Amino acid sequence: MSQVMIDTGNYIAAKAAVMCKPEVVAAYPITPQTTLVEGVANYKASGEFKGEYICVESEHSAMAACIGASSTGVRTFTGTSSHGLLLMHEMLHWAALARLPVIMCNINRVVGPGWNIWADENDSISQRDTGWIQFYCSSNQEIFDTIIQSFKLGEHEKVSLPVMISYNAFILSHTSMPVYVPDQKDVDNFVKKRIPKWKLEVENPITFGNIILPHEYEKVRREMQNCQENAKKLIPEIASEWKKKFGRFHGDLLEFYKCEGAEYILLSMGAIGAESKVAIDNLQKNGFKVGLARVRTFRPFPQEEILKLAKKADLIVIDRNISIGNEGALFNEVKGSIYGKTDAKVHGFIAGLGGKDVTFGDIETMCKKAIKGKATDHQVWYGLEEV
Amino acid sequence: MILAIKDLPREECYIPGSAACPGCPATMALRIVFKAIGKKMIMIVPACCTAVIESLHPKTSFDIPTMNIAFEAAAAGASGVEAGLKMLGRKDITVVAWAGDGGTYDIGIQALSGALERNTDFIYICYNNQIYSNTGIQRSGATPYAAWTTTTVSGKTEFRKEMGEIIQAHHIPYAAQACVAYPEDLFRKIQKAKSIKGPKYIEIMAPCPPGWRFGMEKTVEMGTMAVETGAWALYEYENDKVTFNGKSKLILEGKIDRKPIEDWIKYQGRFRHLFIPKKDVKRIKALEDHVDQIWERYRSCYL
Amino acid sequence: MKKYNISTTISYPVKGAMGRTGNWRVFKPILDKKKCVKCLRCWIYCPEATVIRNKDDTVDIDYEYCKGCGICANVCKVKAIVMEREGAKK
Numbered sequence: 001m002s003q004v005m006i007d008t009g010n011y012i013a014a015k016a017a018v019m020c021k022p023e024v025v026a027a028y029p030i031t032p033q034t035t036l037v038e039g040v041a042n043y044k045a046s047g048e049f050k051g052e053y054i055c056v057e058s059e060h061s062a063m064a065a066c067i068g069a070s071s072t073g074v075r076t077f078t079g080t081s082s083h084g085l086l087l088m089h090e091m092l093h094w095a096a097l098a099r100l101p102v103i104m105c106n107i108n109r110v111v112g113p114g115w116n117i118w119a120d121e122n123d124s125i126s127q128r129d130t131g132w133i134q135f136y137c138s139s140n141q142e143i144f145d146t147i148i149q150s151f152k153l154g155e156h157e158k159v160s161l162p163v164m165i166s167y168n169a170f171i172l173s174h175t176s177m178p179v180y181v182p183d184q185k186d187v188d189n190f191v192k193k194r195i196p197k198w199k200l201e202v203e204n205p206i207t208f209g210n211i212i213l214p215h216e217y218e219k220v221r222r223e224m225q226n227c228q229e230n231a232k233k234l235i236p237e238i239a240s241e242w243k244k245k246f247g248r249f250h251g252d253l254l255e256f257y258k259c260e261g262a263e264y265i266l267l268s269m270g271a272i273g274a275e276s277k278v279a280i281d282n283l284q285k286n287g288f289k290v291g292l293a294r295v296r297t298f299r300p301f302p303q304e305e306i307l308k309l310a311k312k313a314d315l316i317v318i319d320r321n322i323s324i325g326n327e328g329a330l331f332n333e334v335k336g337s338i339y340g341k342t343d344a345k346v347h348g349f350i351a352g353l354g355g356k357d358v359t360f361g362d363i364e365t366m367c368k369k370a371i372k373g374k375a376t377d378h379q380v381w382y383g384l385e386e387v
Numbered sequence: 388m389i390l391a392i393k394d395l396p397r398e399e400c401y402i403p404g405s406a407a408c409p410g411c412p413a414t415m416a417l418r419i420v421f422k423a424i425g426k427k428m429i430m431i432v433p434a435c436c437t438a439v440i441e442s443l444h445p446k447t448s449f450d451i452p453t454m455n456i457a458f459e460a461a462a463a464g465a466s467g468v469e470a471g472l473k474m475l476g477r478k479d480i481t482v483v484a485w486a487g488d489g490g491t492y493d494i495g496i497q498a499l500s501g502a503l504e505r506n507t508d509f510i511y512i513c514y515n516n517q518i519y520s521n522t523g524i525q526r527s528g529a530t531p532y533a534a535w536t537t538t539t540v541s542g543k544t545e546f547r548k549e550m551g552e553i554i555q556a557h558h559i560p561y562a563a564q565a566c567v568a569y570p571e572d573l574f575r576k577i578q579k580a581k582s583i584k585g586p587k588y589i590e591i592m593a594p595c596p597p598g599w600r601f602g603m604e605k606t607v608e609m610g611t612m613a614v615e616t617g618a619w620a621l622y623e624y625e626n627d628k629v630t631f632n633g634k635s636k637l638i639l640e641g642k643i644d645r646k647p648i649e650d651w652i653k654y655q656g657r658f659r660h661l662f663i664p665k666k667d668v669k670r671i672k673a674l675e676d677h678v679d680q681i682w683e684r685y686r687s688c689y690l
Numbered sequence: 691m692k693k694y695n696i697s698t699t700i701s702y703p704v705k706g707a708m709g710r711t712g713n714w715r716v717f718k719p720i721l722d723k724k725k726c727v728k729c730l731r732c733w734i735y736c737p738e739a740t741v742i743r744n745k746d747d748t749v750d751i752d753y754e755y756c757k758g759c760g761i762c763a764n765v766c767k768v769k770a771i772v773m774e775r776e777g778a779k780k
Contacts, residue, residue, distance in 0.1 A: 209454060
């Protein structure tokens, strides 16, 4: 029997995490993640969170502490944003290569200098090579549901990889929405106790992480890749199991919205993904045959699903990130997924960098430009270039 | 109870045939630490010589659970392991962070300071060979004045940090300075640390044959001379009180004179340029004066 | 010894992890048991744990792994251990 909680993305995330009963949370505050860790601290004070809460002295230490804790076999959780995520970059690689299922929320915030606290996805996009599974959420309910699903996914014996759940600064982290919160016993049944694939124990002394020669290291990388491929199959399974138990579905690798009969499919993520639904409604009302495939999972990248779309429609991509010197990551990886396999055109836009507002009106303008054949070969910086 | 060498436990957790250099002070110290704590120990090791001494995957030379971690993260990793073990109800396991002076004085100082302030229940052990030994003998914050390293080729122009006093400012339950040349003293200090709850810090002077350029058979001698010349002090800090031990206590109380610093540095190739082609009286005096200053301060604070 | 079923850098304890490190030696410690006073300084100071402490506190050298550093000879106060060049003709 669900309750309804009306609260900001961060407090919702704290509730979801605490309901999964992590044994150790180690975190360092950074705007706009602060209320997430404060939420956990409140649950610690009230007794609802019975684990250890380590107030570390930096994000690098936060991830190091999570790795230390996770290596003893317990469940761990943390959260960060922007510069904090970048500071722990080395340890993100470490957690993934150590195959430790640390679960982390990242609030997508602009990277400085200068100081800018608003929404932009360069922070988490620039971590896509670390081996973490990456989700992008577009509503507080999705944040809640995805966090719980992530514990089950990351700790699954066929995966055993850390998971990053990203959502936009302030638009989600500090905006209240009503969220259905299930009973604790239903969450307990969905996410059972962690069974670690390896751990430090005095009864079986091992050394973890000593010198490894090239051919052995390659095997580690290969298994990580295989396990992300396993995750590609498990994500839809877990999402569908959640739908059956709790009646909610936010998509799995992609979320499809009004794609039947579409000649163009819009691919966008995060808050822009949510706005896109309104844009699609308006566009379809005005006769434009465009649907939405919101990219929910960035790692593992849903190559096969995107190829399926490209076999029936042209694609329009909006990136809230830029890899300076090349293109936005989604635009680039979408094209990579379909190269040589279809004739579909892919139109790309960059919007919302630095926390610039992207309204459904903006999204409609971008889609119309692509549909009217006015799209260029390169990715268009919406707002800076003539549209 | 005065410990004799024969009273030290026989059990080893260090397995012969590792990648350590012949004459390595790190494995010398590690054997004592293992004996003092026993098998119920989990060790967190950042990048340092020990990370290599463990040998190549899939084999290891250590018979206790050891976790390698990034260079600057030893104490933070230890905080995490301690929290995990606490939640598992394993109060019987001692968490040890084992780091070199690089991972303690320099890149690791932030995580160390944080873990001490947070009251993490663990023993942080720094084996100090006064250089970044593992990466090829570069200078560290622990390198003494005038020493050659690959990054201070004409001799270091700064004096080393007094890490012991930085640690004291954290007001943890127990801290100590020890030396590989005094195994009974080291053993006693580790056992004492093990018996106390909260964060403990032990720093072990570890003379490094390739790093300091002395014959590999002289490791213990270099350790003894470090203490007898006053370049390194043996002491304990407990409940805001400092007690000197052994020869260091006698030097502090003026019962014996500390030997001149030359008696220590003249055997080490890293100070060779202070003697050949001609004696660098100025720099040797600066070194000597600095050691005098340190002991003056010790006397005014701790006597 | 339980082996974990996962591909990551996990290593298991074994003697001679770097091979027969006795091959590293240039000099080898020769022990005269008649001179030994069982002070055990060689045992405690050996960085390789290759000075074996027997039940009666006499010692033996494990030549398979002894790296020949010479510390045992250096710390022995009665010169019961001397270092001899490997392969030296007697």
